[in-house]
Amino acid sequence: MDRRTTLKWVLAAGAAWPHLHGRGARADAAPAAQGYGTDPNLATNYRPGELWPLTLTVAERRLAGILSDLIIPADDHSPSASAVGVVEFIDEWVSAPYPSHQRDRGIVQGGFAWLDGEAARRFGREFADLDAASQHGICDEICDKSRATAALDAAAHFFALYRDLTAAGFYSTPVGRDDLKFIGNVPLARFEGPPAALLKALGLP
Amino acid sequence: MPFVTANSQKSGYDVIVVGSGAAGGQSAYTLCMDGAKVLMLEAGRKYSPESETPMFQTPDLAPLAGVGTPDKPFGFYDATVDGGWDVPGEPYTRASEEDAGRFEWWRARMLGGRTNHWGRISLRNGPYDFKSRSRDGLGFDWPLRYEDVAPYYDRVELLIGVYGSNEGLENTPDSPPGCLLPPPKPLVSDLVVAQRAKRLGIPVIPGHRAVLTQPLDYRRSPARLHPGNATAQKILAQDMRNRAACLWATPCGRGCSVRANYQSTTVHLPPALASGNLDITTDAMVYEVTVGRDGRANGVSFIDRTSGRHFHVKARVVILAAGACESVRILLNSRNAQFPDGLANSSGKVGRYLMDTVGSSVRGQIPLLESLPPLNEDAADGMQLYVPWWLYQEQRAGKLGFARGYHIEFGGGRRMPDYGTAAGIEWLTGGSYGVKFKRDVRRYYGSFVYFSGRGEMIPNDQSFCEIDPKVKDKWGIPVLRFHWGWSQHELKQAAHMQKTFTDIIEAMGGKPRDPPKSDGAKAIAPGGSIIHEVGGAIMGADPATSVTNPWCQTWDVDNLFVTDGAVFVSNADKNPTLTIMALAWRAADHILERMRRREL
Numbered sequence: 001m002d003r004r005t006t007l008k009w010v011l012a013a014g015a016a017w018p019h020l021h022g023r024g025a026r027a028d029a030a031p032a033a034q035g036y037g038t039d040p041n042l043a044t045n046y047r048p049g050e051l052w053p054l055t056l057t058v059a060e061r062r063l064a065g066i067l068s069d070l071i072i073p074a075d076d077h078s079p080s081a082s083a084v085g086v087v088e089f090i091d092e093w094v095s096a097p098y099p100s101h102q103r104d105r106g107i108v109q110g111g112f113a114w115l116d117g118e119a120a121r122r123f124g125r126e127f128a129d130l131d132a133a134s135q136h137g138i139c140d141e142i143c144d145k146s147r148a149t150a151a152l153d154a155a156a157h158f159f160a161l162y163r164d165l166t167a168a169g170f171y172s173t174p175v176g177r178d179d180l181k182f183i184g185n186v187p188l189a190r191f192e193g194p195p196a197a198l199l200k201a202l203g204l205p
Numbered sequence: 206m207p208f209v210t211a212n213s214q215k216s217g218y219d220v221i222v223v224g225s226g227a228a229g230g231q232s233a234y235t236l237c238m239d240g241a242k243v244l245m246l247e248a249g250r251k252y253s254p255e256s257e258t259p260m261f262q263t264p265d266l267a268p269l270a271g272v273g274t275p276d277k278p279f280g281f282y283d284a285t286v287d288g289g290w291d292v293p294g295e296p297y298t299r300a301s302e303e304d305a306g307r308f309e310w311w312r313a314r315m316l317g318g319r320t321n322h323w324g325r326i327s328l329r330n331g332p333y334d335f336k337s338r339s340r341d342g343l344g345f346d347w348p349l350r351y352e353d354v355a356p357y358y359d360r361v362e363l364l365i366g367v368y369g370s371n372e373g374l375e376n377t378p379d380s381p382p383g384c385l386l387p388p389p390k391p392l393v394s395d396l397v398v399a400q401r402a403k404r405l406g407i408p409v410i411p412g413h414r415a416v417l418t419q420p421l422d423y424r425r426s427p428a429r430l431h432p433g434n435a436t437a438q439k440i441l442a443q444d445m446r447n448r449a450a451c452l453w454a455t456p457c458g459r460g461c462s463v464r465a466n467y468q469s470t471t472v473h474l475p476p477a478l479a480s481g482n483l484d485i486t487t488d489a490m491v492y493e494v495t496v497g498r499d500g501r502a503n504g505v506s507f508i509d510r511t512s513g514r515h516f517h518v519k520a521r522v523v524i525l526a527a528g529a530c531e532s533v534r535i536l537l538n539s540r541n542a543q544f545p546d547g548l549a550n551s552s553g554k555v556g557r558y559l560m561d562t563v564g565s566s567v568r569g570q571i572p573l574l575e576s577l578p579p580l581n582e583d584a585a586d587g588m589q590l591y592v593p594w595w596l597y598q599e600q601r602a603g604k605l606g607f608a609r610g611y612h613i614e615f616g617g618g619r620r621m622p623d624y625g626t627a628a629g630i631e632w633l634t635g636g637s638y639g640v641k642f643k644r645d646v647r648r649y650y651g652s653f654v655y656f657s658g659r660g661e662m663i664p665n666d667q668s669f670c671e672i673d674p675k676v677k678d679k680w681g682i683p684v685l686r687f688h689w690g691w692s693q694h695e696l697k698q699a700a701h702m703q704k705t706f707t708d709i710i711e712a713m714g715g716k717p718r719d720p721p722k723s724d725g726a727k728a729i730a731p732g733g734s735i736i737h738e739v740g741g742a743i744m745g746a747d748p749a750t751s752v753t754n755p756w757c758q759t760w761d762v763d764n765l766f767v768t769d770g771a772v773f774v775s776n777a778d779k780n781p782t783l784t785i786m787a788l789a790w791r792a793a794d795h796i797l798e799r800m801r802r803r804e805l
Binding site for chain 2: 035036037038039040042043045046050051070071072073075077078089092093096098099101136139143144145146147159160163164167168169171172173174176177179180181182183184185186187188190191192193194198199202203204205
C-alpha cells in the first residue's frame with residue numbers, strides 16, 4: 001500500500017470523528033509502508049514492534065491499557081488483558097501498514113479522543129484519571145451498538161472494535177487458551193471422539 | 206539430480222510438465238513411475254513441507270495473532286507462498302468491477318501449488334455428473350462415463366489416502382473394498398447437526414478427505430497400483446512407509462510436515478523423484494508452448510525468475526498442468542503465424558466456459574453446545590461428516606427452480622482460540638464487558654456452528670477469460686482478463702442454501718447470526734472465490750466445439766495435453782481436485798501407451 005492510500009484510509013476513518021483532532025500519533029511515527037510480505041518466515045516467533053514500529057504515544061498506551069482492563073479485568077480464572085501483553089498487541093495492530101489496520105487505527109485513535117473529550121466534558125479530567133465508576137458510566141453508554149443512541153453511534157462502533165481487539169489479544173495467548181480450557185494442539189496417537197457419557201447427557205446417539 | 210536449474214537441464218525430455226500441483230504432480234508421478242523422463246517446470250519457489258510447515262505454532266507467536274492480511278489472506282500460517290488473491294507483479298484484470306461480474310483468482314507461487322493449503326476434500330463425481338446435458342438439457346455432457354473414470358478414482362484414493370465411507374446413495378459413488386481409510390470420529394457439534402438434519406430429511410454421512418486416519422497399506426497397495434512393475438512397487442512401498450498417520454492436531458491448511466495429508470510435495474513428488482526419472486526446475490515461469498513447422502509442440506519457453514533470463518527446453522510431449530486459467534493463458538499466449546488465435550484454439554473455445562463453485566454460508570449459535578466440558582476437538586481438522594446432495598427427486602420434478610445440486614460442509618467445536626473466538630458476539634451478550642464478558646466468552650466458546658454450501662455452476666457464455674490487450678505482468682507476459690456472470694440456477698441455489706442452513710440451525714435449537722438471504726445475488730460468493738475454477742479448455746467428442754479429446758489431448762496439436770481442471774466440461778458440486786488427479790492419471794497412462802507404440 002502506498003502512502004497516498006494510507007492517508008486516504010486514515011482520513012476516511014477520521015471523518016467519523018469530525019469534531020476531534022489533535023490526539024493523533026507522533027508525526028515522526030507514521031506507520032511503516034511495508035508489511036511482512038508474501039513469503040515471511042513462519043518458523044520464527046514474532047514480537048510486536050519487530051516487523052513494523054509501534055506508534056501509539058505514551059498517553060495512548062496508558063489509555064489503551066486502562067480500557068483493555070475494563071473489558072478483560074483480572075478475575076478468579078485469569079489475569080487482566082494488559083498483564084498478558086494486550087496493549088502491545090493493539091499497538092502492533094493499529095501500527096500495521098495494511099488498509100484495514102489503518103482504518104482501525106483511525107477508529108481507535110478517534111475513540112480514545114472521544115473518551116477523553118467525554119471525560120473532560122463530564123468530569124473535567126482525562127478518561128485515564130477517572131475513578132472506575134465514572135469510567136463505567138461512560139462505557140455503559142457505548143458498549144452495545146444496538147442500544148447506543150445515534151449520537152453515540154461512532155463511539156459504540158469504536159468500543160465494539162476495541163473489545164474485539166482486546167479479546168483477540170487476550171484469548172490468543174497461553175493464558176487466554178487456559179481460561180477457555182482449550183486442550184487441543186497436541187499430538188494424539190488416536191482421536192477417540194467425545195465421551196459416551198457426554199453424548200448421553202446431550203441426548204445424542 | 207532431481208532439482209535442476211535452467212542451465213543444468215538435459216537437452217531434451219520425453220515429457221515436460223508445466224505446473225506441480227494436483228495435475229502436474231499426478232501427471233509426473235504416473236509418467237516417471239513407468240520410466241518416462243520428465244521435466245517439471247514450476248513458476249514458484251522450491252518448497253519443503255517437512256522443514257517449512259508451522260505445525261504447532263500458536264496465534265500469539267504470529268504477527269497480528271495470525272489473522273489474514275493482503276500478504277497472507279488466509280492467515281499468517283496458511284501454507285501459501287507468494288500468492289493469494291494477488292501475486293506481486295503479476296496482475297490480472299476484470300471486465301467488470303460490479304459484484305455480479307466479479308471474478309477472483311487465487312494463485313500460489315510455490316512447488317506443489319495450491320495443494321499445499323487446500324481443504325483436502327476428495328469427493329468423486331457421480332454418474333449423473335458426467336452426463337448433465339442428457340439429464341436436464343443444460344450445459345454439456347462429458348465425452349466420458351463414470352465407468353471410464355472410476356478405475357482412476359480407485360487408484361488415486363489408494364495412492365494419496367482418502368478417508369470416507371460407502372453409503373450407497375444416489376450419484377454419490379461407493380469405492381471398491383480397500384480404497385478408503387476409515388472415517389474419523391465426529392465432534393459433539395457434528396453429531397447434533399446429524400441428529401437434527403436427519404429430522405428434516407437431510408442425510409449426514411462421513412466426509413471424504415485426503416487425510417491418513419491410519420497408515421497406508423504399503424504391503425498391498427503398491428502391487429494394486431503398479432502391477433508388473435517391481436521397481437515402482439518398491440519405491441512406492443518405501444514412500445508409503447515414510448508417511449505418518451494423522452496426529453489429530455494442527456490445521457491441514459498449513460501443510461503437514463509428517464506427510465499425513467495429501468499435498469503434491471509430500472505424496473506425488475517424493476516417489477517420482479526417487480524413480481530417478483524426474484527433474485524439477487522451480488522459479489521457471491512458462492509463457493509459451495513452441496511449435497515446429499510440422500505443427501507439433503517441440504518444447505516450451507520460460508523465464509528464470511532468479512535471473513530474468515529466457516530459456517527454451519525441448520521434449521517429445523508437453524503437458525500443461527498449470528491450473529485451469531494459467532494453462533489457458535499459456536495456450537492463448539502461444540499464438541503464432543500458424544495458430545493466430547492461440548494454440549489448440551481452432552474451435553475458438555480456449556478460455557470459454559470458465560466455472561467456479563457456488564458458495565454461500567450461514568453461521569449460528571447453539572445453546573445445547575454452551576459450557577461443555579473441556580474436549581480436544583481438533584479431530585481431522587474438518588469434514589468429519591458432510592451432507593451430500595439429497596433432493597434429486599424434487600429437482601427432477603422441477604420443484605426447486607434450479608437444475609443442479611450442492612453439498613453441505615459444516616463445522617464447529619472448541620477450536621484453537623484466535624481472533625474470531627470472542628469477536629462480534631454482542632448479538633448474544635448484549636454488549637457485556639468486564640468480568641461478565643469473560644464469563645460470556647467461556648459460555649459461548651465452542652457453541653458456534655457454520656454451514657457452507659458448495660454447489661454446481663452450469664457453464665455459460667458470459668464466464669470466460671481472454672488475454673488483456675494492454676496489461677502485461679512484470680515479466681512482460683500478457684495477462685488474463687476475466688468476464689463473469691451467474692445464471693438464475695446458481696442464484697436460486699445460493700438462496701436455497703441460506704434457507705436450508707437456517708432451518709438446520711433452528712432444528713438444532715439455535716439461532717442464525719443473520720437472517721437468511723433470500724436474494725441469491727446477495728447470498729452467493731463472488732466468482733472464483735471458492736477457488737474451484739475449472740473449464741477454459743473443455744474436453745469433448747467434437748473438435749469443433751471442444752479443445753481436447755477425452756484423453757486430455759488437444760485436438761489441434763497431437764503431442765500437447767492439458768491435464769488440469771481446464772478440461773472440465775461441468776463443475777459438479779464435488780470439489781474438483783480428486784477428479785483432476787483421476788483424469789491426469791488416465792491421460793498419463795494414455796501418453797505412456799502411445800509413447801510405447803512410438804506414436805508420440
